[in-house]
Amino acid sequence: MPETRSLVVDGDEIVFDEWTSANAGGVGTDWLLVHGIGMGRVVFRDLAERLAAAPGNGRIVAIDQPGFGDSPDPQRARTMAETGDLLAAFVVEARLSGAIIVGHSMGTQVVAEAVRRHPQLTDKVVLIAPTANESERSARMQAWRMLQDLAGESPKVLAIGMWQYAKAGPLWFVKKLRLMLAHAIEDVLPRVSAQALVLRGETDRVCPHDWCQRVADLLTRGELREIPDRGHEAMIKNAAPAAALLLEFASRRRV
Known part of the structure; x- marks a missing residue:
């Protein structure tokens, strides 16, 4: 079971869960997991537990961004760049420098800004279901795509x-x-100078293949991998496929 803690960063409280890998006694590769809009750290529970159970990992931290999950409403609404600065400050306060930072959906925008503006944070990031598709960047289109994506989704994903x-x-x-x-x-x-793995569920209607390939191509060291039988949620219903790809990415030599 994770330990739930919180830190006040730049005046805002950030609640987070932390797992320590029993295999490494807390020493090894650290991970920081950043959720998307409307979500919270709970969406990463299955993924975090799989990472914690894998050899060679250290601390696994999943946060609630301010105003989401259990984190109180922030003092003000921050832009993506400002939220990236907040995440960078959290990394320092939580002593997670060098951790592989994983973002999902809107979390990819926060992670990208954090490592662009603070490249010393890490040399590896994972962008899962990166938003927002530039050809459909409106509230109406994003809502429609999300409804399409959720059609036939599992009760677990819908309930969360x-x-x-x-x-x-x-x-x-x-x-x-x-x-x-x-x-x-x-x-x-x-x-973004960090090595980057872009992940997409192959049936994701919010983040189509062409858009995710463009994301990977724009990165200086990016690659795209797809997860069969997954939509935008990618790792909520069953995190095993995503965890396997993340662990393979982590095992590569840092260049």
Whole structure:
């Protein structure tokens, strides 16, 4: 079971869960997991437990961004770049420098900004279901694609989504959505120097293949891998395929 803690960073409280790998006694590769809009650290529970059970890993930390999950509402709504700065400050406070940083959905935008603006944080990142597709960057299109993606989704994914969206509340969600859609991740990616793994569920309607390939191509050291039989959630229903790809990526020599 993880230990739940919190840190106050730049005036905002960030709640997080931390697992320590029993195999390495807390010494090894550290991981930082950053959720997407409307979600919280709970979406990473299965993935985090699989990483903690794997040999060679150290600390696995999954955060609730301010205003999501159990983290209180922030003092103000931050842009993606400002949220990246907040994440970078959290990395320092939590002593996670060098951790592989994983973002999902909107979390990919935060992670990209964090490592662009603070390249010393890490030399490896994972971008799962990167948003937002530049050809469909509107609230209407994103909502429509998400509805298409959720059609036929598992009860587990639907239940977690409804619970987390309800906790965030509509007003904060809309504020953050506007900032998310105003952000052009394609302008940030070429300035990310870290090795980057881009992951996509092969049936993801929110992040189509061509868009995710463009994301990988824009990165200086990026590659795209796809997970069969997964949509935008990618690692919530069953994290085993995503965990295997993350562990393979972590095992590569850092260049």
